[in-house]
């Protein structure tokens with residue numbers, strides 16, 4: 001018991017260390033900067049607003065507050081789990097050059113997000129923590145994390161687990177997560193862009209709009225087990241045949 005407690009304490013010290021805070025904290029700078037450079041020209045071209053009361057609200061509550069608290073709680077849960085379960089390191093990714101590590105890690109993160117999102121729509125007890133994301137509203141680019149606090153915390157635990165398991169370097173983490181966040185924000189931009197052929201790989205606003213449309217269309221009492229579960233790519237939906245293709249006319 002005493003040994004368990006000591007190991008738990010040791011894990012706690014390591015998850016709240018500067019080295020670890022640097023990983024997640026860096027997203028507070030990189031993501032807003034990247035969002036600005038992508039959405040400033042886009043809002044100019046489309047006439048869509050870059051800032052409104054609704055968007056500011058999403059940034060403060062879901063991007064800032066939930067990520068911050070999700071980090072505190074998620075890391076605590078991770079430290080607790082790591083005391084029980086000896087997570088095996090699969091450090092084959094830690095040794096390859098960045099140009100290989102980044103795309104491979106990207107696919108890992110996206111696959112986790114895809115599988116998790118599908119589970120959220122598949123199991124009744126999980127649907128409860130995702131339905132907030134599907135309440136009826138006009139989509140805007142800051143909506144991608146408008147979800148329950150529990151869901152954000154799970155996202156942080158998954159990311160931490162993947163970083164530890166695959167021995168992910170800081171730069172890979174920063175680039176991968178920043179691109180992932182920008183693409184998932186773009187999928188909530190609320191336009192009907194389908195990206196043409198690129199839409200078979202990247203998640204277009206059109207593709208994700210259909211995901212939201214299908215949930216709104218489903219009857220209230222039934223679990224909306226629908227399709228288009230990708231978070232930033234449509235790739236896994238095409239691979240595992242979970243697209244809603246053809247269900248909604250353009």
Ligand SMILES: [Zn+2]
Pocket residue numbers: 117121130133134211
């Ligand atoms: Zn969903």
Ligand SMILES: [Zn+2]
Pocket residue numbers: 133144188208212
């Ligand atoms: Zn969405």
